[in-house]
Amino acid sequence: MNWDTVEGNWKQFRGNVKAQWGKLTDDHLDVIAGKRVELAGKIQEAYGITKDETEKQIKSFEEMNKD
8 A cells, every 4th residue: 555645545545544443533534634654643542552553453454455
């Protein structure tokens, strides 16, 4: 998954992110704006999980949403 593409098409990806991580609010999604680092931080914050667990979840999300 190319995060430059995600950032450029964020409106299309928002729904996928919201479906995967339902605790993320629209405000979170506005801040994330397609940036992987922001996504990781907001997931950690919302779910109270470790950086390693967050990375596993994002990698899984990337695999499910390949180009």
